[in-house]
Amino acid sequence: MERVYNFSAGPSALPVEVLEKAAAEMLNYGGTGMSVMEMSHRSAAFSEILADAKALYKELMGVPDNYDILFLQGGGSTQFAMIPLNLMTKTGKADFVITGNWAKKAFQEAGRYGDAQAVASSADKTFSYIPKLDAATFRKDADYFYICVNNTIYGTRFRPDNLPETGDVPLIADMSSNILSEVYDVSKFGLIFAGAQKNMGPAGVVAVIIRKDLVGHAMDMTPTMLNYQTHVDADSCYNTPPCYGIYICKLVYDWVKAQGGVAAMEAFNKEKSAKLYDFLDNSAMFKGTVVPEDRSLMNVPFVTGNEELDAKFVKEAKAAGLENLKGHRTVGGMRASIYNAMPMAGVDALINFMKKFETENK
Ligand code: PLP
Numbered sequence: 623m624e625r626v627y628n629f630s631a632g633p634s635a636l637p638v639e640v641l642e643k644a645a646a647e648m649l650n651y652g653g654t655g656m657s658v659m660e661m662s663h664r665s666a667a668f669s670e671i672l673a674d675a676k677a678l679y680k681e682l683m684g685v686p687d688n689y690d691i692l693f694l695q696g697g698g699s700t701q702f703a704m705i706p707l708n709l710m711t712k713t714g715k716a717d718f719v720i721t722g723n724w725a726k727k728a729f730q731e732a733g734r735y736g737d738a739q740a741v742a743s744s745a746d747k748t749f750s751y752i753p754k755l756d757a758a759t760f761r762k763d764a765d766y767f768y769i770c771v772n773n774t775i776y777g778t779r780f781r782p783d784n785l786p787e788t789g790d791v792p793l794i795a796d797m798s799s800n801i802l803s804e805v806y807d808v809s810k811f812g813l814i815f816a817g818a819q820k821n822m823g824p825a826g827v828v829a830v831i832i833r834k835d836l837v838g839h840a841m842d843m844t845p846t847m848l849n850y851q852t853h854v855d856a857d858s859c860y861n862t863p864p865c866y867g868i869y870i871c872k873l874v875y876d877w878v879k880a881q882g883g884v885a886a887m888e889a890f891n892k893e894k895s896a897k898l899y900d901f902l903d904n905s906a907m908f909k910g911t912v913v914p915e916d917r918s919l920m921n922v923p924f925v926t927g928n929e930e931l932d933a934k935f936v937k938e939a940k941a942a943g944l945e946n947l948k949g950h951r952t953v954g955g956m957r958a959s960i961y962n963a964m965p966m967a968g969v970d971a972l973i974n975f976m977k978k979f980e981t982e983n984k
Pocket of ligand 1: 632696697698699700724770772773774775796797798799817
């Protein structure tokens with residue numbers, strides 16, 4: 623069966639090479655006579671997969687030695703609770719930048735455990751920009767400062783050269799929708815988490831990079847499974863980890879490495895997204911919704927300004943093999959998610975389809 627161009631925001635397209643490799647190894651992984659799905663998480667074969675995944679992720683992200691890497695369950699949303707339970711424990715204060723639904727959810731969850739404060743927001747313009755932040759923006763005695771680096775729904779991002787300078791206050795980042803897409807300096811962060819289901823693998827795995835000095839201070843009431851210390855001590859094997867998902871992440875890391883690493887992905891993603899933004903900036907019918915300097919490389923929202931025309935576009939695009947272009951249910955319009963696995967041919971096909979649609983619907 624022919625594959626479509628899948629513009630879903632997540633779960634999203636994976637590299638074909640990864641899926642082919644997983645298919646080839648499905649029944650008999652590396653001569654073990656079984657699938658990774660059927661393997662004990664304590665077996666030698668799986669221990670090697672986990673160690674390789676960790677080493678590759680460390681290498682690709684340039685993770686310094688004073689950080690731990692964990693592969694956990696519960697998705698990005700469980701991190702919204704785990705972070706305050708583990709880190710909001712000295713002064714009990716944490717500051718948040720509200721750049722969309724995901725940052726807001728993290729903020730609301732943290733408010734259950736301490737003094738969470740929204741110090742900046744772009745809600746006034748439907749989250750179409752990243753608020754300007756300076757040293758006066760946050761509390762110097764906060765336990766951490768939280769940002770969602772790439773805003774999946776609204777298509778904005780904190781560029782690597784536009785991260786808040788938080789001094790001694792650890793910067794905590796949700797990179798679920800732009801992990802491995804662009805080079806960020808890990809040493810600037812206290813913790814980075816990413817749900818796998820966009821750029822890294824299937825849903826069910828969340829990768830956490832945490833500075834070692836931030837581990838071990840959880841609130842007494844923290845459930846064992848939500849304490850980072852538990853998972854650091856057991857090297858992500860306290861209980862049965864999401865074994866098959868971790869294996870697919872490992873294959874994706876191999877793939878990213880073969881493409882030339884994160885720097886090469888960044889160059890490719892910049893080229894891909896620039897092509898689409900350039901088309902939008904010059905189109906009479908379609909318009910991007912985000913200010914140019916804060917545009918995401920991964921999620922590109924756009925509108926025609928006419929809801930009926932938007933719906934017609936999404937329907938006809940689907941019939942043409944361009945899937946999942948409908949915008950998030952809270953914002954409408956369209957959104958093209960062009961993660962690492964989206965080839966240039968997919969973006970070209972989308973642009974050509976938009977040109978055709980524009981001519982036919984003048
Ligand atoms: N953070 C961001 C930026 C997301 O895009 C998402 C989901 O799309 C989440 C968090 C929530 O992740 P999960 O569904 O794994 O809980």
